[in-house]
Amino acid sequence: MIRPGNIFWIGLALTLGYGLYHLKHEVKALEDELFHLNRQILAEQQAIHVLRAEWSYINQPQRLQSLSQRHLDLQPTRPAQIGTLATLPARPADAPAPAIAASSPAIPAPEAPTLKARVNSNAPAKPPQAAMPQQSAVLAADRRETPGVR
Amino acid sequence: MATRLSDALRALPARLRLEGTGMQAMETARHRLMVGGVLFTVAFAVVALRVVDVTMLKEGHEPRVASHHRQTGPERDRADIVDRNGELLATSLSTASLYANPKLILDANDAAAKLAKVLAGTTEKDLARRLASDRSFVWVQRNLSPRQQFAVNRLGIPGLFFQRDERRVYPHGALTAHILGFTDIDNRGLAGIEQSYDDRLRQVDNPLQLTIDIRLQHVVRQELTASIEEFRAIGGAALVLDVPTGEVLALVSLPDFDPNAPGAAESDTRFNRITLGTYEPGSTFKIFNTAAALDFGVASLRDGYDASKPIQISRFTISDYKGQKRWLSLPEIIMYSSNIGSARMGIDLGRDRQRQFLSRVGVLKAAPFDLPEVAAPLIPNPWRDINVMTVAFGHGISVTPLNLAVGVTAVVNGGILRPATLVRRPGDVTSPSERVMTQRTSDQMRTLMRLVVERGSGKAANVPGYAVGGKTGTAEKIVKGRYHRDMRISSFVGAFPMHAPRFVIYAMLDEPKGNKATHGYATAGWVVAPLVGRLVNQIAAIYGIPPVDDNAPEFRDQMLINVAVR
Numbered sequence: 001m002i003r004p005g006n007i008f009w010i011g012l013a014l015t016l017g018y019g020l021y022h023l024k025h026e027v028k029a030l031e032d033e034l035f036h037l038n039r040q041i042l043a044e045q046q047a048i049h050v051l052r053a054e055w056s057y058i059n060q061p062q063r064l065q066s067l068s069q070r071h072l073d074l075q076p077t078r079p080a081q082i083g084t085l086a087t088l089p090a091r092p093a094d095a096p097a098p099a100i101a102a103s104s105p106a107i108p109a110p111e112a113p114t115l116k117a118r119v120n121s122n123a124p125a126k127p128p129q130a131a132m133p134q135q136s137a138v139l140a141a142d143r144r145e146t147p148g149v150r
Numbered sequence: 151m152a153t154r155l156s157d158a159l160r161a162l163p164a165r166l167r168l169e170g171t172g173m174q175a176m177e178t179a180r181h182r183l184m185v186g187g188v189l190f191t192v193a194f195a196v197v198a199l200r201v202v203d204v205t206m207l208k209e210g211h212e213p214r215v216a217s218h219h220r221q222t223g224p225e226r227d228r229a230d231i232v233d234r235n236g237e238l239l240a241t242s243l244s245t246a247s248l249y250a251n252p253k254l255i256l257d258a259n260d261a262a263a264k265l266a267k268v269l270a271g272t273t274e275k276d277l278a279r280r281l282a283s284d285r286s287f288v289w290v291q292r293n294l295s296p297r298q299q300f301a302v303n304r305l306g307i308p309g310l311f312f313q314r315d316e317r318r319v320y321p322h323g324a325l326t327a328h329i330l331g332f333t334d335i336d337n338r339g340l341a342g343i344e345q346s347y348d349d350r351l352r353q354v355d356n357p358l359q360l361t362i363d364i365r366l367q368h369v370v371r372q373e374l375t376a377s378i379e380e381f382r383a384i385g386g387a388a389l390v391l392d393v394p395t396g397e398v399l400a401l402v403s404l405p406d407f408d409p410n411a412p413g414a415a416e417s418d419t420r421f422n423r424i425t426l427g428t429y430e431p432g433s434t435f436k437i438f439n440t441a442a443a444l445d446f447g448v449a450s451l452r453d454g455y456d457a458s459k460p461i462q463i464s465r466f467t468i469s470d471y472k473g474q475k476r477w478l479s480l481p482e483i484i485m486y487s488s489n490i491g492s493a494r495m496g497i498d499l500g501r502d503r504q505r506q507f508l509s510r511v512g513v514l515k516a517a518p519f520d521l522p523e524v525a526a527p528l529i530p531n532p533w534r535d536i537n538v539m540t541v542a543f544g545h546g547i548s549v550t551p552l553n554l555a556v557g558v559t560a561v562v563n564g565g566i567l568r569p570a571t572l573v574r575r576p577g578d579v580t581s582p583s584e585r586v587m588t589q590r591t592s593d594q595m596r597t598l599m600r601l602v603v604e605r606g607s608g609k610a611a612n613v614p615g616y617a618v619g620g621k622t623g624t625a626e627k628i629v630k631g632r633y634h635r636d637m638r639i640s641s642f643v644g645a646f647p648m649h650a651p652r653f654v655i656y657a658m659l660d661e662p663k664g665n666k667a668t669h670g671y672a673t674a675g676w677v678v679a680p681l682v683g684r685l686v687n688q689i690a691a692i693y694g695i696p697p698v699d700d701n702a703p704e705f706r707d708q709m710l711i712n713v714a715v716r
Binding site for chain 2: 046049050052053054055056057059060061062065076077078079080082083084087
């Protein structure tokens with residue numbers, strides 16, 4: 001004497017049971033994947049860490065200097081080579097535009113007055129602080145002075 | 151079933167009427183069923199609501215259990231150390247360490263023979279002894295390379311196990327040896343920053359930032375090495391301080407060692423001359439003596455002292471190295487580095503005031519510093535009149551180069567004493583500071599120090615455009631209680647640019663020997679001043695400091711000084 005109601009309840013129970021079972025397996029698979037991803041992330045972080053140490057090792061100033069001496073024609077910066085915009089002499093107002101400006105279409109003609117205005121405006125002599133130290137530092141660290149330069 | 155039963159119960163009265171006690175029992179049963187039904191309904195409703203809450207309403211995020219797998223970074227016992235630009239100076243790398251359970255090892259001798267072939271630095275005899283012991287844990291070797299680990303695995307000896315270990319690595323090797331120090335096999339700091347910041351490095355994960363600039367450190371070490379070789383010195387040291395903050399930008403002590411293998415280093419290479427070495431400062435101390443005289447108003451720039459003949463006191467004679475044999479003005483005393491003039495100035499100043507001033511600039515006690523290796527100065531006790539005279543020109547007292555450089559920083563920066571630091575503080579935290587002399591004294595001292603480099607003994611340190619100022623100092627070493635004429639400590643302490651000092655530089659050579667280029671002289675003016683000149687050049691290049699015109703009126707006026715009055 002199986003009633004339709006009973007069939008409904010039994011069916012519901014079976015469906016739910018299967019659904020739960022399936023969900024559980026899916027979650028388990030996802031957890032496994034998460035675990036492996038985390039493991040992988042850790043391994044990558046470890047590798048990055050080792051590479052950072054190696055990067056620092058191959059960036060020894062001593063080594064960079066010998067490399068630069070072997071491959072580059074650079075010498076340590078001398079004080080006379082360091083300057084700011086303000087130390088540049090002002091261009092005469094009625095001077096003809098330099099040939100390079102005239103011939104190159106990339107540089108518009110009114111360039112000259114702007115430069116003059118900047119120099120004349122007596123703006124505080126501000127060297128490009130942000131970029132300069134690093135740049136010249138790398139150069140300085142990488143080169144040994146040749147005896148003749150001193 | 152429950153519904154059907156209640157139906158039946160509800161249906162009962164229709165067919166069957168009970169009277170009296172029977173009816174009462176029926177009523178009770180009904181009430182009880184009702185109460186039970188309500189209870190169950192409420193319980194299931196709560197469960198249902200909770201299920202809805204947990205599965206649908208709770209933000210739907212991952213259960214907490216899963217996050218236990220997650221870790222923010224690789225497991226590490228000790229934080230990194232970086233320089234002021236973030237360059238890595240010290241880090242910890244994971245390695246494998248090999249240990250054995252001798253109880254599980256079948257044939258100790260055979261295992262030892264095989265292992266000794268694979269592991270460099272072990273002997274078969276020693277291994278056999280350890281593997282045959284009756285403990286259940288012995289280290290075989292710590293920190294194996296991956297290659298060694300593979301080789302050991304391939305041997306397939308039972309009873310050997312690996313454990314994850316860590317090894318401190320210093321990518322820059324000897325360059326920062328005296329600053330960083332080193333750790334023992336268990337990664338406990340034994341020297342330098344590793345020791346003084348041991349707790350910080352263990353507990354906090356983010357890197358410890360130092361004030362050192364590795365580029366400058368390299369340049370200083372290289373130039374110092376060149377000078378040591380040139381003058382066949384047995385050692386040397388150099389220190390560069392940032393004047394506004396008191397931060398140490400470079401600290402070099404030579405000879406040095408490789409902190410990656412501190413055990414192999416000879417003990418004298420581990421000696422940090424800057425913080426542990428106490429040396430007679432020689433004439434560099436005249437800076438403090440003169441500053442004291444100016445600060446207490448004992449002498450002014452227009453005064454002077456008779457330096458025509460040596461001073462005889464008990465069995466000592468105080469004479470000048472290159473005597474002018476006449477009355478000298480105060481600027482001349484500094485310029486020619488006159489011992490006689492300084493001694494007389496010291497007498498005028500008096501014992502108490504001299505002592506008080508030296509104590510104020512911090513040269514009478516160990517300088518507070520971020521390294522554990524700091525020596526205390528050797529000061530005369532009792533402080534007699536003869537000591538007053540010798541201390542005036544830097545003899546009969548021994549201080550560390552750190553003491554001297556920090557004191558000179560206070561002299562040139564406007565009179566504010568600030569302890570030197572090696573660890574970068576956050577931008578808004580300034581180290582404690584105190585005024586130790588007037589601004590006026592500091593201004594006058596800067597002109598005097600500039601004078602020494604412009605026209606006096608420190609000419610070789612001059613770099614056009616950077617207004618270098620400073621003072622040379624040459625002190626004979628004491629051997630068996632007597633000054634030895636051929637063994638000197640030649641030093642220079644200076645700053646630049648003198649109209650607004652940014653860097654204080656100290657450099658020292660231990661037992662330099664003169665050569666042809668210096669006409670046989672090994673005094674500071676000949677051997678150390680040129681080194682400082684080269685350092686100024688390099689520092690200016692690294693930090694991109696534009697040179698100024700030395701003869702520009704605004705600087706000229708500031709540095710102007712009347713040398714001779716009579």
